[in-house]
Amino acid sequence: MTQLECFPYGAGHGDEGVCLLVRMGPYRILLDCGLSDLTALSGDSLEVSAPADVVLCSHAHSDHAQGLLNLHRAFPQMPIYASEVTTQLLPLNWLDEPGRVPQFVHALPWRSPVEFQDGLTAELFPAGHLPGAAAILLTYTPPEGRSHSILYTGDFFLSNSRLVEGLRLEELRGLRPDVVIVEGTYGTARFPHRRQQENQIAERISRALSDRQSILLPLPMVGLGQELLMLLRSHHLFTGRDLDIWVDGTVASGCDAYLELLPHLPTSVQNFAKHQSLFWDDRIRPRVRRLHPEQRSLVGGSPCIVLTDFSIDWQEFCEDSPERWLILLPHHLEEGLIEISPEYDIETYVLAQHCDGASTTQFIHNLRPQHVIFVHGDPNYLVDLTGLDELHNRYHLHSPASGSLVELPIGETFLQPAPPETTYEGELTELGTVVTITLPDAITHDPRWRSLSDTGLIEARWQGQDLVLRGLTQRELMTQNNERSPAWMDSSEKDCCFRCRHYRGQRCWNPGSPLFNFKVTPDGYCPVFEAAQTAMEPTREDVDQAPG
Template sequence: MSHQHPMASYVEDDQLVCFPYAVGHGAEGVCLLVQMGPHRILLDCGLENISPLQSSSKPPADLVLCSHAHSDHAQGLLALHQAFPQLPIYASEVTTQLLPLNWSELPPQKIPHFCQALPWRSPVEFCDGLSAELFPAGHLPGAAAFLLTYTTPKKTYRLFYTGDFFLSNSRLVEGLSIESLRGMQPDVLIVEGTYGSARHPHRRQQENQLVERIDQAIAQKYSVLLPVPTLGLGQEILMLLRSHHHFTGRNLDIWVEGTVVDGCNAYLELLPHFPTSVQNFARHQPLFWDERVRPRVRLLDERQLASIGQSPCIVITDETADVSDYWHPEASPPVILRPDHPRYPTRDNIELADVETYLLAQHGDRLGTTQLIHNLRPQHVIFIHGSPTYLADLTGLEELQNRYHLHSPSAGTLVELPIGETFIQPAAPAEANYEGELTELGTVVTVTLPEAIAADPRWQDFADTGLVEARWQGPELVLRGLSQRELLTQASNTRVPMNIDCCGNCRHQRGQRCWNPASPLYGFKVTPEGYCPVFEAAEPPSSAS
């Protein structure tokens, strides 16, 4: 039985509406249907199940635009093409080449080349005054932002969709250029808000912090395990390690496995599309696979896996990998570093390991997001791609409320986008600020906040241990909750005198656990002051000459 399409009643020439099938809340993907007059355009198809798009025997749109090849924006495209073979699907040239990695479980010959390539910065007209222009969006090779233009005899309407964007240059991708967009004044801007109103350090500082942590682990004789997505972050980290002064020329193995290998090989086929600096690097040495130049970058197979950890190394593997495969009785467990991403919580199957997070952002922070909005000067702003609380932080910014119509829809909620000559003050979002009191009592300062703050879903993580850390940020005092993992890490790092035989000085203690099979404490959590009869010093004193 067919159902009426959610936009069936909107066919006026001057009507702009948006119907989100999925908006990237939590683990869901992104899939948006926009209508400009009689034209329906599907922006991305990150649906794992495309049945919502099959409510009718007719295609759900007149055409599809794919912003980039990450699965949360593209994984449903193959099924959509199979359901509606005549539905045209467009993307940048690089994205058309990377899309098959979303269906790596299929033989390559089973994946048709269904996506048509569009040029950069050159409007392409599809039909009756509807055109699209692509702008490089940063974030991932081939990632595009789209300017949709619909022209009628009375007026021209414009909608700008960022997909995932990043303003800063990264190792393999140049950032989105605001200069080329300044003053565009689209009627509607659909923009991601992955990090909400968070502020990030400079990109180079993020890179240095990650490199220093890896360097520290290697110096302490630990291997490092980096679970990453198929595309983007893993290749960025490989280039970072191969070009950073801490690691160039270092006698070290970097092993790569899983679908990350497929991503690297796909990048190698696309070198002419990469920044000039990357092409110059590739002229002097291989971009990824290299057993001559240190650090060596190699493919990891079952034979090498059995010996991982006998000497310190770095392993880059799939984000879905079971990291317990890398624990061996003969070696200490690796340091596991996962990307700090608000949409991808830490997996539960690694509770026995010492897991840390790092920030190597591929999305804009508050400054980047607001900078883009103010330079584009749209009338409507639709925020997608982030947790509802993070997106609410953005819609709650006074600097945006006073200038734009702000929307943060949930999936299945139709958004009407009336275009007028004057600005109508939108309704203020729910109150996000909490007033409290300070009390100074001798040597203690007490901060009292209303109980309403505990209703926010972020409170559970913030109040996990009941302990907070405070620091000054300019004239403001910032409070941050301390997690259980941080407290355990601090406890494991507690220094004890080096001349005492205790767990804190034992070479088998790692992540506050004993990893000596001969010890009665094997596998248990231990305190730095603990002791057992099979203690072995972490750093035996050198013999006198």
């Protein structure tokens, strides 16, 4: 029987990169190398034999590619391959290297099997997500017996975006690989259609500009930044608008790299570029200009948009007048940056670059493999995917941690392990004018409970026949309250926190309230409001911290 195994040196959990060693018969194939430290590949010394017979890189994002240069330097004879576009984008990972890094990654064509060793072939298919991103089909045909195949998606996206066409399912539908290694970045989450997401972020930016705010968008070097810039250049809310868009740091370097890729971008983008510059343009509104570091403190005098690196100290732009800036973060980058400076006006947005839960399951059902390995995502999100009945009942599911070997027997009968416990049984009670939902305390053991219970308040909405519950964060409450007039300072009667007898020092001290011991806004509200005997005068601290 042909040996099939997958050993993740990096499974892409949290901040770790993706680096997967696949064994097919006698051959070892390394899929991506997003490791910043290569000691996991060969211990403390790299003076050993090459860790693989061949290396294949799915795309140029650093969490999949940053270790390739050091890997090449350690094992210069080990061949490394990627799509042609990816070979052009990869040098962006080594901008800090002195001198020009020579080309060491070999380009492979699309949709054409290439044989590396006797019986071992690889074929690349466009995967969406980023220009040049590839889904990689590995096939091994032994001297005797049937062929075996593994499909690795890398990061993939089924929907078309502004600068990249989505993965075409019809190209893969008949492949029937034995194993699919698929990313699960968003877990089982569901998102609106891509165009709806674009309209939502465009409308939010437009509204802030109308309110005389400037917009700061911290972004990675390639991918999302260029997508947003193209959106701002072509959306009807911004075309012809007297507006400056500034592009800073490595995001600007990413734009320059995209300009070199124009023949590989979608036809609609190439047609756009025939009439006006794709990015840099001082002539047509909105104007797009490159921003130099010494100019960072100078922009924002009039409303503008700034795209910058998410790794820099973005307070340089707005520390003198934070009230004139709105910082918009991709939802997956929010937590780390808010910890730096929570007093700024920060909101998040969704502009998906990966498949949501529904698209991921659709993709798997179209391929019908025996084994599915989930990588690249929060471990809790991957557990959610492995717990789906519609997947668990049909496929052998795996979600390995880094350093855990996954054996992949094909055609054998073995018991599928029990799915992880991701559902909780509770009770629902109707009590007059309120409904109480009781859940077991085991639910609090999940790390996500903390964000759900942040304020003790939830939002409920119907999704078909299902009722979806979502926790409301302090930041959302502040945003909602800021959009309302500060009626808490009126003399009118209102059942708000400011007029509750348990409100002291901007906190709720009612043990029976879901807001107990939380910092609350004066115009907040909870179901156990108790009126103070006399309306208290606002303290200086209350006035300073009041919404609006």
